[in-house]
Amino acid sequence: xxxxxxxxxxxSFAAGLGLAALPFSQDAFGSISASGMKFGLVxxxxxxxxxxxxxxxxxxxxxILGVELRTAHAHKVEVNLSALERxxxxxxxxxxxxxxxxxxxxxxxxxxxxxxxxxxxxxxxxYIKLCHDIGATxxxxxxxxxxxxxxxxxxxxxxxxxxxxxxxxxxxxGQLIRVEVHGNLTQNLPNMKRxxxxxxxxNVKICWNSNxxxxxxxxxxxxxxMVKEWFGDTVHVRELNLGEYPYGELFTLFQKINYEGWILLxxxxxxxxxxxxxxxxxxxxxxxxxxxxxx
Numbered sequence: 085x086x087x088x089x090x091x092x093x094x095x096s097f098a099a100g101l102g103l104a105a106l107p108f109s110q111d112a113f114g115s116i117s118a119s120g121m122k123f124g125l126v127x128x129x130x131x132x133x134x135x136x137x138x139x140x141x142x143x144x145x146x147x148i149l150g151v152e153l154r155t156a157h158a159h160k161v162e163v164n165l166s167a168l169e170r171x172x173x174x175x176x177x178x179x180x181x182x183x184x185x186x187x188x189x190x191x192x193x194x195x196x197x198x199x200x201x202x203x204x205x206x207x208x209x210x211y212i213k214l215c216h217d218i219g220a221t222x223x224x225x226x227x228x229x230x231x232x233x234x235x236x237x238x239x240x241x242x243x244x245x246x247x248x249x250x251x252x253x254x255x256x257x258g259q260l261i262r263v264e265v266h267g268n269l270t271q272n273l274p275n276m277k278r279x280x281x282x283x284x285x286x287n288v289k290i291c292w293n294s295n296x297x298x299x300x301x302x303x304x305x306x307x308x309x310m311v312k313e314w315f316g317d318t319v320h321v322r323e324l325n326l327g328e329y330p331y332g333e334l335f336t337l338f339q340k341i342n343y344e345g346w347i348l349l350x351x352x353x354x355x356x357x358x359x360x361x362x363x364x365x366x367x368x369x370x371x372x373x374x375x376x377x378x379x
Contacts (some may be wrong), residue, residue: 120344125149146362193246222260227270244282251285273307289316315343
């Protein structure tokens with residue numbers, strides 16, 4: 085199915101700014117901030133063992149408005165789904181206040197092995213079609229390393245060219261390609277900038293990943309400003325009350341650029357009550373959005 089370029093631009097613009105109409109009130113859930121930033125979940129650890137009905141029920145109970153589905157988890161939203169099964173997934177989200185933000189894949193484009201590279205590109209395209217069919221707006225991909233036995237500029241050009249290729253394919257399905265700041269050397273923001281300096285597809289965007297490397301010289305603000313022109317509609321964070329990452333400063337930076345996308349929790353701990361833990365993280369999110377220190 086092909087869409088006109090105008091249709092794609094309108095959809096990607098709306099997705100990037102998070103302006104889709106939401107059929108529920110802020111009071112009911114409380115995770116839409118005054119700035120428009122929204123709090124959601126990556127089913128990395130929390131949610132990985134929930135099938136789709138349980139995932140939606142638990143997110144609704146916790147006030148979590150959106151999810152990025154991870155591959156190979158209990159929700160089993162994969163490319164082997166038939167057309168009818170994909171339509172059922174889409175319907176389950178449509179009947180829920182929870183938005184299917186997108187799909188979190190592990191596809192990567194750094195391999196010097198041409199067959200391996202082609203496999204990753206073709207699988208990305210298959211999941212782009214899945215995202216379209218289930219009502220999502222994009223797929224998360226990542227660079228993972230700069231191989232030591234290949235000149236960096238060669239790998240960086242290859243990653244950018246691959247992103248342009250899957251980006252062009254994604255345009256026909258109204259999908260964003262969300263490139264997670266990830267991997268050995270590639271999660272350093274100067275290297276992400278080197279990649280995106282060669283990205284031309286307008287629907288290929290950066291997903292900030294809240295890595296310790298963000299704090300390397302020139303510091304959080306400097307690294308943020310280095311790549312902010314390519315931000316999309318997703319940001320990954322870890323538990324907001326753990327560790328030394330300066331989430332308060334990060335949120336302020338996003339507020340200053342009027343970011344209206346998703347702040348997605350990619351939690352790593354193993355709480356006994358995940359729904360309660362999600363409610364607590366939502367409270368921390370609201371405190372940070374209000375400029376308060378976490379209590």
